[in-house]
Amino acid sequence: MKILVAIKRVVDYNIKVHIKPDGSNVETDGVKMSVNPFDENAIEEALKLKEKGIASEVVVVSLGSAANQDVLRHGLAMGADRAVLIESDEELQPLAVAKLLKALVDREQPGLIMLGKQAVDDDAGQTGQMLAALLNYPQATYVSAITINGNEVVATREVDGGTETIGLNLPAVITADLRLNHPRFVKLPNLMMARKKPIETIKAAEFGVDTKPRLQLLKVAEPPARKAGIKVGSVQELLTKLREHEGIQL
Amino acid sequence: MKTLILAEHNGTTLHASAYQAVTAAQSWNTPIDILVTGSNVSAIAQQAALIDGVARVIQIDAEHLAHQLAEDVSQIIANIANEYSVVLAAHSSFSRNILARAAALLDVAMISDVLEIQDSNTYVRAVYAGNIYTTVQSTDRIQLLTVHSSNFGAASAHTQSAEINTVVAPAVQHQTRWLSETRTSSDRPALSTAKIVISGGRSLGSAETFEQVLAPLAARLGAALGATRAAVDAGYAPNDIQVGQTGVTVAPDLYIAVGVSGAVQHTYGMKDSKVVVAINQDPDAPIFQVADYGLVADLFEVIPELTAAI
Numbered sequence: 001m002k003i004l005v006a007i008k009r010v011v012d013y014n015i016k017v018h019i020k021p022d023g024s025n026v027e028t029d030g031v032k033m034s035v036n037p038f039d040e041n042a043i044e045e046a047l048k049l050k051e052k053g054i055a056s057e058v059v060v061v062s063l064g065s066a067a068n069q070d071v072l073r074h075g076l077a078m079g080a081d082r083a084v085l086i087e088s089d090e091e092l093q094p095l096a097v098a099k100l101l102k103a104l105v106d107r108e109q110p111g112l113i114m115l116g117k118q119a120v121d122d123d124a125g126q127t128g129q130m131l132a133a134l135l136n137y138p139q140a141t142y143v144s145a146i147t148i149n150g151n152e153v154v155a156t157r158e159v160d161g162g163t164e165t166i167g168l169n170l171p172a173v174i175t176a177d178l179r180l181n182h183p184r185f186v187k188l189p190n191l192m193m194a195r196k197k198p199i200e201t202i203k204a205a206e207f208g209v210d211t212k213p214r215l216q217l218l219k220v221a222e223p224p225a226r227k228a229g230i231k232v233g234s235v236q237e238l239l240t241k242l243r244e245h246e247g248i249q250l
Numbered sequence: 251m252k253t254l255i256l257a258e259h260n261g262t263t264l265h266a267s268a269y270q271a272v273t274a275a276q277s278w279n280t281p282i283d284i285l286v287t288g289s290n291v292s293a294i295a296q297q298a299a300l301i302d303g304v305a306r307v308i309q310i311d312a313e314h315l316a317h318q319l320a321e322d323v324s325q326i327i328a329n330i331a332n333e334y335s336v337v338l339a340a341h342s343s344f345s346r347n348i349l350a351r352a353a354a355l356l357d358v359a360m361i362s363d364v365l366e367i368q369d370s371n372t373y374v375r376a377v378y379a380g381n382i383y384t385t386v387q388s389t390d391r392i393q394l395l396t397v398h399s400s401n402f403g404a405a406s407a408h409t410q411s412a413e414i415n416t417v418v419a420p421a422v423q424h425q426t427r428w429l430s431e432t433r434t435s436s437d438r439p440a441l442s443t444a445k446i447v448i449s450g451g452r453s454l455g456s457a458e459t460f461e462q463v464l465a466p467l468a469a470r471l472g473a474a475l476g477a478t479r480a481a482v483d484a485g486y487a488p489n490d491i492q493v494g495q496t497g498v499t500v501a502p503d504l505y506i507a508v509g510v511s512g513a514v515q516h517t518y519g520m521k522d523s524k525v526v527v528a529i530n531q532d533p534d535a536p537i538f539q540v541a542d543y544g545l546v547a548d549l550f551e552v553i554p555e556l557t558a559a560i
């Protein structure tokens with residue numbers, strides 16, 4: 001079975017983002033970029049399935065500009081067999097990403113498609129579900145454990161209030177939660193080796209799908225700041241403030 | 251045109267967020283229908299029919315809908331959505347799972363976790379774990395979105411019931427089987443609707459101390475317990491009480507962060523709380539930047555003291 005893993009290049013989650021001086025968008029020039037954290041979990045799980053002999057090939061794919069080669073190399077260095085860049089300099093929103101991924105799935109015919117549960121830049125959390133819909137495949141989102149039994153994948157999902165376990169016919173779409181696994185560290189020699197591996201590049205336009213953005217960005221702004229708080233010196237002082245200033249009955 | 255709300259429920263009662271979704275839906279000034287899907291959901295449909303502002307309830311009841319699998323419910327929405335110019339739900343793992351799938355079936359964008367509805371197609375939403383607010387406009391024929399419930403007041407219930415239409419469910423999608431679930435049962439109030447939330451971090455040290463230190467205070471205050479991802483990952487607390495970017499968003503009257511560093515991924519889920527108290531022994535912990543009242547102290551000393559003083 002072949003596993004396709006979609007990995008997004010995003011501002012590293014440890015970096016505090018800022019708005020560009022012209023106010024047009026978030027500054028990403030000269031900012032450290034990384035594989036979206038959840039997508040690393042997806043790669044890790046695919047590699048584990050390969051190590052167990054369940055998967056035969058792990059293909060990583062990223063959509064975006066030529067700069068996305070760095071995250072694909074990271075995927076290769078983790079152990080992926082192949083990398084595909086679907087190149088576009090236009091903004092690709094989740095529906096467009098899902099359509100392009102569907103086109104790639106039609107070509108590659110993977111048995112399992114793994115994505116992150118959400119991208120930490122747009123915080124949309126949509127692409128996996130959209131892809132599953134377009135393919136008419138079953139989906140399991142926010143997955144924290146999977147096992148494959150023959151033609152079925154059993155997935156445990158993290159939902160509000162607990163967890164839910166479902167069985168899906170393969171091929172299926174899975175979106176990874178952080179608790180699925182602990183992604184392996186990339187060793188330097190592996191990174192050097194990954195530099196030599198080829199990355200297949202396909203222009204997004206070649207797929208002939210509608211990728212126009214559906215949402216227009218009108219404005220970016222800092223969120224309203226919370227009013228500055230104060231430090232209190234003791235439990236008693238805290239209680240007095242809460243009771244008398246905030247009117248909270250304790 | 252009309253607005254359709256996908257209602258969340260637990261099989262017995264409507265989720266409180268349905269009332270907030272109705273308030274959000276009123277922004278369009280068009281008739282509001284609520285969709286209730288599931289198995290044996292007539293009591294829930296009746297509850298939905300009593301929400302002030304609801305024109306009609308669409309009840310789709312079938313045994314195979316008992317677990318509301320995304321394949322089934324998204325298909326239902328896609329089948330009826332063409333009568334609507336807006337499809338929305340309160341933001342949650344339930345609605346995000348289903349609505350994004352429905353959006354692709356309808357070939358429209360989805361706008362996740364909307365903080366503010368500015369006009370009929372313009373919204374404010376957060377990106378980068380709440381560090382940036384964006385204003386976006388959708389030109390799609392159907393506006394499909396989830397709303398950040400705590401930003402919308404709850405519509406009230408009244409005694410006059412809206413019409414309930416029962417619609418036959420489409421055939422079951424055979425590709426997914428529901429197998430089992432675990433629900434964390436607790437005598438405490440539900441995290442997402444509690445008036446007071448106490449959250450603990452990694453510093454609590456173990457599952458036992460997490461309970462021992464925080465439970466008595468929660469009991470005194472009638473509070474729900476929350477946790478950071480670090481605490482959940484370490485096994486000190488169950489996953490469904492994780493507060494933050496990838497967990498639950500809460501906006502209680504009082505939020506008490508105990509031994510929580512205040513990473514943006516955590517504060518995303520709590521910074522709309524009315525009053526925030528932070529207890530941390532590190533005076534420079536980022537949590538103090540979002541706290542109204544900060545107490546620099548060892549939690550193992552002050553939490554018992556606080557519990558005793560209430």
Ligand SMILES: Cc1cc2nc3c(=O)[nH]c(=O)nc-3n(C[C@H](O)[C@H](O)[C@H](O)COP(=O)(O)OP(=O)(O)OC[C@H]3O[C@@H](n4cnc5c(N)ncnc54)[C@H](O)[C@@H]3O)c2cc1C
Pocket residue numbers: 013037038120450451452453477478479480481492493494495496497498508509510511512513514515516519529530531532535547548549550
């Ligand atoms: C993609 C992604 C998504 C994430 N999503 C979430 C999310 O949804 N929610 C979330 O919470 N995190 C999330 N995280 C993790 C987040 O970045 C932080 O790592 C996490 O919130 C830290 O948890 P913590 O505050 O318990 O632990 P730490 O950062 O280790 O902080 C412990 C704090 O306890 C204090 N302390 C220690 N001992 C005591 C004592 N005796 N008394 C008082 N104070 C004490 C310390 O001073 C410190 O500030 C996410 C991370 C990633 C990468």
Ligand SMILES: Nc1ncnc2c1ncn2[C@@H]1O[C@H](COP(=O)(O)O)[C@@H](O)[C@H]1O
Pocket residue numbers: 006007008009036038039061062063064092094097114115116117118119120122123124125126127128
């Ligand atoms: N440009 C992209 N390239 C590769 N994968 C993507 C891209 N955009 C989204 N994804 C995948 O879809 C997941 C969810 O993204 P989103 O719906 O934007 O939150 C991510 O975790 C990735 O796995």
